Amino acid sequence: MLRFLARSPQGLIGGLIVLTAALVALGAPLWAPFDPFAVDLPARLQPPLSAVASGGYHLLGTDAVGRDILSRLIYGSRVSLSVGLAAVFVGAAFGSLIGCLSGYFGGLVELVSSWLIDVQLSFPFLLLAIFLLATFGGGTLIIVAILALGTWVNYARIVRGQVLSIKHQDYIEAAHAAGVGPLRLILVHILPNTLSPVIVVAGFSMAQAILTEAGLSFLGVGIDPTIPSWGTMLNDGRDYLQSAWWISTFPGIAIGITVLGISLLGDSLRDLLDPRGAR
């Protein structure tokens, strides 16, 4: 792993960005200069670098009710990253499972799952997400479920293809002949061999999940607006574009840098796991 990072500067940069983002999110109370929820009306809409009466600076300014943008960004990273991560885990687990089952058993399972995939792919995903959120209401858990819903298809297809190509290899036949049951066969012998493409897809869907969450929260149908997330912060600044550009600008930059890091890391992982597409 380390050797690989040293050989791929892009991967190294991406890894560093991801690591930094993770550290920022984990240690949020340590880094944040102010309480992200502290309302300070006299200090509302302060531009970046403005001094605070009690000492210190609002490095990135304050929002419409005087909350410190930098602190909210730092706390917001927790929401954005954990929602993305959770969505990827749920989506990957569910998609891989379906893909495995339909590849292994074929028949009716395959028929139903491929029909589900077709139906899902006929929706523009964002539209589906907005529609579902409008129906079931926003909230972190529902967002995770919906983002997972948006990605499971990718895993299901890839894993199914992998399973089909692995299924008839000698070691699987051998295990089967040795009396290994289908559940154990799938979990122990087949699934681990489909893992590397799944990891690559997971990288890209994590980036996508963060962007989508931001978009949905921006529309006001995503994360609870009282919780600081990068998407909700973008939404907060929407009404103040003319007077306070900084409210919406910095969360966008934070999203951009994070997604860039994840994409770079994902790219070099793909090159590593699939040397054919390296150049």
Add this chain to the structure above:
Amino acid sequence: MVLLGTSFFTFIVGHMTGDPVQLIARENATHAQKEALRHDLGLDRPVLEQYVLYVGHALEGDFGTSYRQRVSVGRLIVLRLPNTLELAGISFALAMLLSFPLGTLAALRRNGPIDIIVTGISMIGQVVPGFWLGLVLVILFAVKWQLLPVSGSGTLAHLILPAVTLTLPTFGRMTRLVRTGMIEVLGADYIRTARAKGLHERTVLGIHAVRNALIPLITQAGLELGDMVGGAFIIETVFAWPGLGRMAITAVEQRDFLVVQACVLVTATGFVLINLIVDMLYAWIDPRVRHG
């Protein structure tokens, strides 16, 4: 078949959003009045029957009457759809016209200044949320320099910012794919053969390289077109563009579920059509698919 699943799904989910009668009826309506209204709307029948009726009417272009606006939903769609098509169509054309030549150019002059600039822009287009770019463009061009209107529609000037915003993410992805595809093809044996047999560089590129590199991208282009319609939903809200997306979002906020349902159906139908066209185009251009 797929559309049947789509419509059934939207119908069921739409049903779970709540009782439309509570929305329409006046506050002081009696129970009997509400029941009468329910009967008029056909909401007292079994769900499955309602669904069959709905699909039957929808096939004839009748999507029911908006609960909020008391106008036929079909009319609302006809009013808004052209705006969305205009925005998405122009952005799509722009993205394709820019990404193919620029991606090819970047691949030919690998690591040169053009490559770095093009790759940089396409990277930015990919990693930041499209609507955020829209906000930044508004801050710069509309608020700071006051060159273009903040939002609304009507003139060409109104179209520029939303179109550019919608174009960038697609431009980013496509350029990147064109570049990678071209680089891969340029390293292939048949290109070396073509060069070795002394063909003019222009012939090598035009006939051998470009065709082989770009055919696989048709599928992606189709997906991107669908994505643009989806992306237009957010962009239209940012720029107050009177399209299908903004109507859908407003309808979601007002719980006007017949409108939402119709928007979803129309978009999904468009999506399926695009995929169909892409498949046909593919078979037409690439003989291997036809005979395979």
